[in-house]
Amino acid sequence: MTDYRRASPIIFEATAEETELRDRWEVILAYRGEGNGPALVDLSHCAKWDVQDKNLSELEPGRLKIPDSPGTCLVAGDVIVSRLNSRQASIWQFSETTPVWSDLPFLTETTDAYALMAVIGRETMGIIEKVSALDLTPPDKKPPFLLLGQVLHIPMQLLVMDGERRPSGILLACSRGYGQCVVQALLDAGSEFGLKPSGEKRFVDWMRNLSVV
Numbered sequence: 134m135t136d137y138r139r140a141s142p143i144i145f146e147a148t149a150e151e152t153e154l155r156d157r158w159e160v161i162l163a164y165r166g167e168g169n170g171p172a173l174v175d176l177s178h179c180a181k182w183d184v185q186d187k188n189l190s191e192l193e194p195g196r197l198k199i200p201d202s203p204g205t206c207l208v209a210g211d212v213i214v215s216r217l218n219s220r221q222a223s224i225w226q227f228s229e230t231t232p233v234w235s236d237l238p239f240l241t242e243t244t245d246a247y248a249l250m251a252v253i254g255r256e257t258m259g260i261i262e263k264v265s266a267l268d269l270t271p272p273d274k275k276p277p278f279l280l281l282g283q284v285l286h287i288p289m290q291l292l293v294m295d296g297e298r299r300p301s302g303i304l305l306a307c308s309r310g311y312g313q314c315v316v317q318a319l320l321d322a323g324s325e326f327g328l329k330p331s332g333e334k335r336f337v338d339w340m341r342n343l344s345v346v
Contacts, residue, residue: 150332165235171254171329173252177247177309183241187220202216248306250304252302269303284305290306
C-alpha cells in the first residue's frame with residue numbers, strides 16, 4: 134500500500150520549530166521567532182465540510198444547531214458552523230478527532246479543496262482592510278459572523294471573530310489554488326504591523342481563550 138502525504142497549499146518562508154504528523158498532514162505547531170505581534174496561521178489541514186439541504190435549519194449534525202440566518206455562526210468548542218445561504222452551511226473543525234457525524238448524507242468533506250488561514254492579533258482589522266473593501270464592522274452584526282466577498286479580488290469566506298479576553302481574529306477560506314498568493318499578500322500588507330507566520334499552537338491557544346458566545 135502506498136504511503137501518501139497530504140500537503141497544504143501554503144508554504145511559509147520560516148523555520149518550523151515543532152511539527153506533528155496528523156492524518157497524513159505535516160502540521161506545523163510552532164515556527165522559530167514568532168514574536169508577540171499579529172500572527173498568520175495556516176489551518177488548511179483542519180477538517181471542513183459543506184452542508185446542503187433544503188431544510189437546513191432542521192439539521193443538527195452531532196447536535197450542532199445550524200444557524201437560521203445567512204452570515205450567522207455558531208462556535209461550539211473546536212467547531213464553527215456558519216450559515217452561507219438558504220440551503221448551504223459550512224463546518225470547520227480545529228481538532229484531530231473525527232466526529233461521528235462526518236459521513237451523514239447531507240455533508241461533503243471539503244478539507245483538501247480549500248486553503249484556510251487565520252489572522253489574529255490587535256492589528257487584524259487594519260491588515261485585512263488593506264486587502265479588501267468589505268465592511269468588517271457592520272453595525273447590524275455582532276461577532277462571530279460570516280462575510281462572503283472578495284479579498285484581493287478572490288472570492289472568499291471571512292469569519293470575523295472577537296472576544297472578551299483575546300484580540301480579534303479573522304479566518305479566511307478560499308479555493309486551494311489561491312492559498313499561496315493570498316498569504317504572501319497578507320504578509321506584505323501586515324509587514325508594517327509585524328505580522329509573522331505562526332504555528333497551530335498559537336491559534337489553538339487563542340481559540341481556547343476566546344469568549345464569543
